[in-house]
Amino acid sequence: MTTALAGTAEFRTLLEEELGLYLEEEDLDRPLDDFPDWDSVLLLRLVTVVEGVVGGRIPVADLLQVRTFRQMHQVVTDR
Amino acid sequence: MTQAQHRIPSPDSTAAWHDRASLATLRDLYRAGKLAAEYGSVRALLSRMPRADLPAAGQLLARLDLEEVRRHVPDAPVVSVPVTGESTVAPVVGPLTAELARHGLLLDAKVAPYGSYLQDLMRPAGTAQDADLMLCVLDAHTVLGDLTVPWRAEDVEDAARARLALISSAVRAHQQAGRGLLVLNTVPLHRHVTHQLVDLRCRARLGAVWREFNSGLLSLAAEHPGVVVVDLDPLIGEGVPAGEPRAAQYARARLSEPLLAAYAREAAHIVRARLGRTRKVLVLDLDGTLWGGVLGEDGPGGIELGAGLRGEAFVEFQRVIRQLASQGVLLAVSSKNDADAVSQALRTHPAMVLREHDFVHVNANWKAKHDNLRDIAERLGLGLDSFVFADDSLFECGLVGEQLPEVAVVRVDDEPALHPGALLADGWFDLFELTEADLERADRYRTEARRQEFREDVDSYQAYLDGLGLEVTLRPPDESELARVSQLTLRTNQFHLATERLDVPQVADRMAHPGSYVIAVHARDRFGDHGLVGVLFLRRDGEVLRIDNFALSCRVFARGIESACVAAVLEFARDTMAKAVASRYLPSPRNAAFAAFYADQGFTPVGTDPDDPDAVFFRHDLRDIAPAPAHLRLHATFGPDDGDRT
Numbered sequence: 001m002t003t004a005l006a007g008t009a010e011f012r013t014l015l016e017e018e019l020g021l022y023l024e025e026e027d028l029d030r031p032l033d034d035f036p037d038w039d040s041v042l043l044l045r046l047v048t049v050v051e052g053v054v055g056g057r058i059p060v061a062d063l064l065q066v067r068t069f070r071q072m073h074q075v076v077t078d079r
Numbered sequence: 080m081t082q083a084q085h086r087i088p089s090p091d092s093t094a095a096w097h098d099r100a101s102l103a104t105l106r107d108l109y110r111a112g113k114l115a116a117e118y119g120s121v122r123a124l125l126s127r128m129p130r131a132d133l134p135a136a137g138q139l140l141a142r143l144d145l146e147e148v149r150r151h152v153p154d155a156p157v158v159s160v161p162v163t164g165e166s167t168v169a170p171v172v173g174p175l176t177a178e179l180a181r182h183g184l185l186l187d188a189k190v191a192p193y194g195s196y197l198q199d200l201m202r203p204a205g206t207a208q209d210a211d212l213m214l215c216v217l218d219a220h221t222v223l224g225d226l227t228v229p230w231r232a233e234d235v236e237d238a239a240r241a242r243l244a245l246i247s248s249a250v251r252a253h254q255q256a257g258r259g260l261l262v263l264n265t266v267p268l269h270r271h272v273t274h275q276l277v278d279l280r281c282r283a284r285l286g287a288v289w290r291e292f293n294s295g296l297l298s299l300a301a302e303h304p305g306v307v308v309v310d311l312d313p314l315i316g317e318g319v320p321a322g323e324p325r326a327a328q329y330a331r332a333r334l335s336e337p338l339l340a341a342y343a344r345e346a347a348h349i350v351r352a353r354l355g356r357t358r359k360v361l362v363l364d365l366d367g368t369l370w371g372g373v374l375g376e377d378g379p380g381g382i383e384l385g386a387g388l389r390g391e392a393f394v395e396f397q398r399v400i401r402q403l404a405s406q407g408v409l410l411a412v413s414s415k416n417d418a419d420a421v422s423q424a425l426r427t428h429p430a431m432v433l434r435e436h437d438f439v440h441v442n443a444n445w446k447a448k449h450d451n452l453r454d455i456a457e458r459l460g461l462g463l464d465s466f467v468f469a470d471d472s473l474f475e476c477g478l479v480g481e482q483l484p485e486v487a488v489v490r491v492d493d494e495p496a497l498h499p500g501a502l503l504a505d506g507w508f509d510l511f512e513l514t515e516a517d518l519e520r521a522d523r524y525r526t527e528a529r530r531q532e533f534r535e536d537v538d539s540y541q542a543y544l545d546g547l548g549l550e551v552t553l554r555p556p557d558e559s560e561l562a563r564v565s566q567l568t569l570r571t572n573q574f575h576l577a578t579e580r581l582d583v584p585q586v587a588d589r590m591a592h593p594g595s596y597v598i599a600v601h602a603r604d605r606f607g608d609h610g611l612v613g614v615l616f617l618r619r620d621g622e623v624l625r626i627d628n629f630a631l632s633c634r635v636f637a638r639g640i641e642s643a644c645v646a647a648v649l650e651f652a653r654d655t656m657a658k659a660v661a662s663r664y665l666p667s668p669r670n671a672a673f674a675a676f677y678a679d680q681g682f683t684p685v686g687t688d689p690d691d692p693d694a695v696f697f698r699h700d701l702r703d704i705a706p707a708p709a710h711l712r713l714h715a716t717f718g719p720d721d722g723d724r725t
Contacts, residue, residue: 047388
């Protein structure tokens with residue numbers, strides 16, 4: 001794992017800069033249903049961006065099944 | 080700069096034009112919550128942003144609240160685009176937002192639910208607000224969706240035929256309902272499909288069947304004037320992956336993100352054409368752009384053109400430009416050089432493809448290029464927003480971009496083999512249908528130069544008008560002229576009193592409507608034929624004849640043609656027992672100069688639009704009709720008087 005996304009702060013910055021989604025640290029544990037703007041299109045964009053950053057493949061199907069942004073962060077860093 | 084330095088290639092030369100900091104600046108604005116308020120600067124930021132960064136920029140721009148953005152850039156046109164398609168089509172919104180923002184346009188996208196395109200196409204008219212155009216994004220699943228395993232090439236053939244028939248009838252329904260411009264695309268054939276057939280003969284058959292389907296889609300554009308089909312093959316041929324298997328599998332997004340970005344660029348140019356923003360003029364630098372070397376140092380015999388590998392590449396680039404010119408793009412030169420040397424090189428160099436007469440103006444001098452561009456615009460009577468400027472100098476490109484943000488700047492670098500790709504990377508000159516007026520445009524502007532010489536020879540403007548021998552003819556357009564009439568409504572910005580953009584089917588619809596008249600204006604003089612230069616849209620409304628719209632090409636302003644047209648309409652109204660003629664001026668960003676036109680023609684302002692106080696309604700009671708100007712001969716035919724005056 002590169003250090004680029006190691007912390008949740010970096011992950012939140014990436015969500016904001018790439019997807020325009022601003023999150024506080026405590027939002028990471030809220031269910032994704034609380035974010036009406038979140039959809040699979042944003043997730044696809046996230047896959048492209050994260051794979052560009054980490055230079056490798058992330059498991060997309062796992063990513064589609066997470067319930068919170070923290071779990072999402074775990075999927076993209078846990079490789 | 081020495082020749083040697085001039086010719087050293089630098090791999091970063093395009094990177095220097097494309098500014099990698101642009102995206103960071105945009106992100107900073109977004110994070111600070113200022114992007115909507117600073118939207119006015121977005122177009123400039125995007126103009127030099129590397130192409131690969133545009134989807135990321137679009138992602139942020141698409142998240143802004145449209146109403147808030149509009150408050151900050153009230154003059155930016157909003158383009159309403161329903162997006163439908165075979166699969167998940169929402170990923171096109173980000174890239175399209177960015178591509179439209181590059182042209183100063185705001186996107187109001189309405190994304191249809193998954194797979195609803197047939198219903199969307201066949202929905203009756205009038206259920207939704209009129210959209211500027213509809214995107215219907217198709218992909219391989221359009222053909223393969225109903226296939227079951229095992230399948231053979233013949234099964235794909237059957238499926239493709241059935242699907243094409245379905246799409247064709249849906250498109251026909253969409254067009255017959257008059258729902259406006261429809262954009263379709265060809266569908267890519269993926270290797271993971273072809274290689275499921277191990278029999279090489281069958282695989283070839285599948286390829287042929289697939290092309291038949293795409294060919295059928297492309298033919299829809301020939302069948303319906305209101306349909307555009309974007310061919311994805313050339314976009315994929317640039318090295319863009321057609322699909323991403325995981326996105327296709329898990330999110331049913333079956334065209335890759337980069338392919339959708341390339342598609343969005345094409346779509347944005349279709350929007351530009353629809354809004355009358357097709358560029359008309361290409362202004363070229365010479366040294367390093369049309370030939371290699373420096374004319375002033377190397378002399379006409381020493382420039383790189385024709386001979387040598389790079390010399391051949393410059394010839395090839397000139398051929399591409401000539402190809403554009405043959406389709407109505409006006410060429411001009413702005414070069415820091417001595418005029419005599421340039422003239423000699425253009426006339427005598429044996430390998431020169433573009434000659435002096437191919438350019439409407441050659442501005443070879445030592446003045447700033449933005450001043451030269453202004454000068455060329457003024458002499459052509461065209462706005463700078465119809466200009467494209469190409470130069471190899473970073474400095475000149477930067478300066479023109481800064482001084483004249485409305486000009487599209489194409490930076491070519493020091494590799495002439497890449498010049499054609501750079502020039503064609505954007506469809507700046509894309510239009511729906513070439514008309515005779517396009518093909519004759521350059522000749523017309525050259526004739527105009529002779530007119531200007533004559534004007535400088537005579538003592539007064541009136542003497543000039545008297546000597547022109549102007550002849551103006553008003554009559555309904557014939558079938559072959561409908562494209563030109565549509566084009567006038569699409570492309571005329573200045574003398575366009577109600578700025579109503581109509582495509583060909585809409586024009587035909589107006590002509591067919593009882594009590595409605597479409598009148599084409601033709602003009603000629605002793606120097607040549609101006610062709611179809613204007614159009615009037617008239618309508619009977621009880622005892623009143625309404626001028627719904629009036630557009631006149633800027634080439635023929637200030638010669639009394641506009642007054643002659645009004646005189647003809649007033650006389651026609653009186654002769655057909657109308658009580659009055661009503662007209663309207665609806666303001667647009669470019670037609671303010673003609674706000675008082677109807678008042679000057681003897682009309683009385685009778686009211687304004689409560690929503691837009693600048694929109695003025697006029698009325699002429701037909702009691703005192705000024706005759707057409709005496710210096711021109713007027714012929715007017717309005718067609719059958721089928722108005723219902725009860």
